[in-house]
Amino acid sequence: MNAHLHRLCQLAQQPSRRIIGLMSGTSLDGLDVALCRLHGHGPATRLELEHFTTVPYDDDVRRRIRAVFAGGPTGQISLEHLTLLNPWLGALHADMVLACLRDWQLAPTEVDLVASHGQTVYHAPAHQYQHPDFTGLNATLQLGDGDQVAVRTGIITLSDFRQKHIAAGGEGAPLAAYGDYLLLSSPTEERLLLNLGGIANFTYLPRTGHDASAAFSTDTGPGNTLLDATVRARCGLPYDENGRLALAGRIHALLLQALLEHPFFGASLPKTTGPELFGPEYLQQAQQRTGTENLGTEDLLATLVELSAAGVARAAQQVFGEQPALAVYCSGGGAHNPALQAALQRHLPHCRFATTDALGVLPDAKEAILFAVLANEAVAGQPVSIGAGRQRVPAVSMGKISLPG
Template sequence: MNNSIQKLYSIANKNERLIIGLMSGTSMDGLDVALCHCKNNGSQTQVELLNFITMPYLDDFRADVKSIFSRRDADLQKVCLLNELIGITHADLILQSLKKWNVSVEQVDIIASHGQTIFHAPKSLHQLDNYPNATLQIGDGDHIAVKTGIITISDFRQKHLAAGGEGAPLAVYGDYLVFSKTGEDRIMLNIGGIANFTFLPGDRDASKVFSTDVGPGNTLMDHFVQKHFPGEYYDKDGRRAKSGKPNNDLLNALLDNGFFTIGFPKTTGPELFSLAYLIQAQEVSGTINLCEEDMLATLCHFSARGIIDAIKRTIDSSTMPKIFMSGGGMHNPLLVEILKEALPTALFSTTDELEINPDAKEAVLFALLANETIAGNPINFGDREGVPSVCMGKISLPN
């Protein structure tokens, strides 16, 4: 038997595994690296976050990736080159992280790599009858495995697509395993570039569980800041938005899109909620000359409305669940304030309460997905469109 396959077999038969989860989102501020201790699998899964760091990207590398991100006219040679370069760069950042933590490569069982999404194309966006749902993440897993010497699982979203899903969001698979609680309805709200949540019913019935995108989280606000305030990547603490006033005409134009009426689960991306989308809404609403602060205030309310309306569609307002936040948007006080005012009966917290650093949550979830691929079996989420019962990821061996 091939030595690497023998090692994989041995890891699969272990009761406890050390797994590195990786996440690089639409903000492209850096690579989230989470070192996780995973015990058991399936409904018996336990996870402990041992170490977490966001390894920052160099400006030139970030600019390279942004040059092909969410672009229909992307340079194919650049896509090809960056598929390899991202894998090599992520491997270097993993090795640097392990050195900081004084953890040897030999101690790590598996790397779980999400890769870098460069284009997301569900049918609801491309609307081409003869083409399937599609998504593309780059950052080759073989490069990571060979450079680190650690078995790597990557490209998780393709199995989701192949089994009838839209490739996102995948949070439901990990959220259900470790965050469900008998007797307490929960919403795991992640406000990244795109906002999404997982609904976890208190009866722990997997057939009722779902994850869904609900609209933009930080993506429009961040891209607006990057365009109009050179050198800034986001509206820190929502300061600029706080000094402005939301414009109702623009807000209504932004909300006038069929995505918001599609049933759950659904997915979207910056391919729809882009600066071009914003400009079109400004033209329709006659708000082209709105000042930057009012624009940011409106965009913040826009992100909040997508979240609020989706939660209200899921849960009766008189029986609001506990909402556990994660992602960069939870650090925006104005956004959180709008959510709390609109959902006064909900109890808001973060995944810190559940002993998972909220900034690390997505990276941890990919470690959990890898753990299930290696040691578990598909959870039965019922025969529902968009929530296939599958294990995900492609396995890359170091040699």
């Protein structure tokens, strides 16, 4: 038997596995690296976060990704650039993992698996595009070749998690329902796990212990993507630190109404989207329709914060009625934005808000942790179905396995 396959068989039978989860989101701020010890599998999964860091991307890395991100800034991309970026990002992520291990004084041989999400550069659920040759086909593309990660680190690597979800009839996102259900469901409390990344999404976890039939996950619309793009374009800053600019502005009601007219906000749940839909062009068109092209930066950011909060609230109200009363646990960059948190509390006044810190999960590490959980399930667990009906997340083991040699 191949030695690495023999190793996989051993890992599947161990009581615990040490897995590095990697996540790079649409904000392009860097690579989240979470070293996790995962005990057991399925509903009995127990996690210890041993180390976590975000390795920042420099301007050159962001430039290379943005050349193809969401179709590129001009709508035209170089196939050569796209092809070369895939192994280049894989090698970069591998080197970042090795640097983290050196900082943590660990050898690669002390890690069982790497779970690499890769960098999403295009997300194309069937409802979002109009290509006549591919009607009804869901697709998504993440770069960062898993073979590069496996060979350069010497660690068995699982990557490309979203493709199995699509093959089984899903849209490839959001995948949070699997990890959220296994790690964070409660028999005593209804929970909404709200991730405020570039795109906002939530997972609903009913008060049913290990019954997964009512759980589901959905995107709700833009989270930080338009906020960060606006601050970057107008102020040369990566983001609005502490929501300072947005808090100083006033909501422009007419522009907000135009932004919320997009059919995505009225579509049935669950649904997925990305910066391909909610990018600068979407904002510019709404500003042109409302004559707000010269709206001040603070007022524009205040309006975009309101848009993000309204998207979350509308999705929650579609499911739970006009006055939902749930425990909401936030993660992602938006969990650190007081302007966005205040807007959410205003839109959902009967909900109780906290971060996932309250559940023992570091908010900034949550997505990287969730992919470590998916890798753990692929190697040691059994496929589990989350939800029911249209909201059902198919029972699949996700992640392509790359061997180091």
